[in-house]
Amino acid sequence: MRSYTLLACAKINLYLEIVGDRADGYHELAMIMQSVDLCDRIHIEPSGTDSIRVTCNHPDVPCDSSNLAYRAAELMRSEFPEAFARYGGVNIYITKKIPVAAGLAGGSSNAAAVVVGINLLWNLGLTQGECEQLGAVLGSDVPFCIRGGTALATGRGEKLSPLPDLDQLYVVLAKYESVKISTAWAYQTYRATYEETYIRDPEHIEAYGQKVHSGPIVRAIASKDSAIITEELRNDFEKIVLPEYPQLVSLKQRFIEAGAIGTLMSGSGSTVFALTESHSEAERIKAYIEQELHHPDLKLWVAQFSPTGIKVSE
Ligand code: ATP
Numbered sequence: 001m002r003s004y005t006l007l008a009c010a011k012i013n014l015y016l017e018i019v020g021d022r023a024d025g026y027h028e029l030a031m032i033m034q035s036v037d038l039c040d041r042i043h044i045e046p047s048g049t050d051s052i053r054v055t056c057n058h059p060d061v062p063c064d065s066s067n068l069a070y071r072a073a074e075l076m077r078s079e080f081p082e083a084f085a086r087y088g089g090v091n092i093y094i095t096k097k098i099p100v101a102a103g104l105a106g107g108s109s110n111a112a113a114v115v116v117g118i119n120l121l122w123n124l125g126l127t128q129g130e131c132e133q134l135g136a137v138l139g140s141d142v143p144f145c146i147r148g149g150t151a152l153a154t155g156r157g158e159k160l161s162p163l164p165d166l167d168q169l170y171v172v173l174a175k176y177e178s179v180k181i182s183t184a185w186a187y188q189t190y191r192a193t194y195e196e197t198y199i200r201d202p203e204h205i206e207a208y209g210q211k212v213h214s215g216p217i218v219r220a221i222a223s224k225d226s227a228i229i230t231e232e233l234r235n236d237f238e239k240i241v242l243p244e245y246p247q248l249v250s251l252k253q254r255f256i257e258a259g260a261i262g263t264l265m266s267g268s269g270s271t272v273f274a275l276t277e278s279h280s281e282a283e284r285i286k287a288y289i290e291q292e293l294h295h296p297d298l299k300l301w302v303a304q305f306s307p308t309g310i311k312v313s314e
Helices: 068-079 081-087 106-121 128-138 142-147 183-197 206-210 215-222 226-231 246-257 279-293
Strands: 004-021 027-046 052-056 090-095 150-154 159-163 170-176 262-265 272-276 298-304 310-313
Touching: 004 106, 004 142, 004 170, 004 183, 004 215, 004 262, 027 106, 027 170, 027 215, 052 068, 068 081, 068 090, 068 106, 068 128, 090 106, 106 128, 106 142, 106 310, 128 142, 142 150, 142 159, 159 215, 170 246, 170 279, 215 226, 226 262, 226 272, 246 262, 246 272, 246 279, 272 279, 279 298
Parallel strands: 052 090
Antiparallel strands: 004 027, 004 310, 027 090, 027 150, 027 298, 150 159, 170 272, 170 298, 262 272
16 A cells, blocks of 8 residues: 655744634634745555554654644544545654744644545545645644645634735744743733733624734735735734743844844744745845854754645655
């Protein structure tokens, strides 16, 4: 039987607005998600038994049932018992390149790859939309990780509206290994500080678009206007994370000094990224930051905006 190797792209947020509380306990969000070609490698093969086994090269990633890739395989097993009976379990080998707990949706992208990979391995014939629906059960970012490219994400982040690809842009990603920000802490702190700005019952207010400010960046993406895109970058989590972590503020300042056209924190952090319009400019900025800050704890990567979230090779 065949096996598949998939490349699972990281995502960055070009825009992240926290709109309000939802009845289901999640936050209502308005985000612009962008795939970038910093990718984990996921190899899936039949295990020859009825078990699911995950192996990962990164010490901070669990290989038990708390691994999102494992949970994706369990979901496929319970949704498609006949295919599971026919094809059996899977071995999943994860080679991490995406930094862990970094606001880059590493775990979600691995889960996305497993949904897509098992669809192929078990000949399920699911459409991309059907894979995205399954992905939404695993986590709010998983549908986007399956679809990839550039998208406006609303609801918990699972409702996607495609936007034109921004293939002209490159990104320098920077992460201090010691700065680990819990997403749960970020939401709790944001709520404690900004709850009075929340709109009430956002799920049921049709015109909540009036509160959401993503219109200008959406229009700038449609017209591929990099200058306006960079002016409209926004991440509400910066308001609570940056005061706690001054090194991230300095990093952003250094990126601008180095000539980046824009800079922002991704998700709840702690990755900070800088945008550029060429690969050579991104490499130059990366080298500048390495030289200026030469902190052993600071890791940098150059990546290009990607039109896909998952790339498959046999
Ligand atoms: P998001 O941007 O979706 O909030 P993140 O990039 O901040 O996610 P992840 O890299 O997905 O964070 O890791 C979050 C936690 O999930 C980690 O503490 C890690 O132990 C756990 N985890 C479970 N499965 C995976 C996986 N396949 N890859 C990475 N982390 C995983």
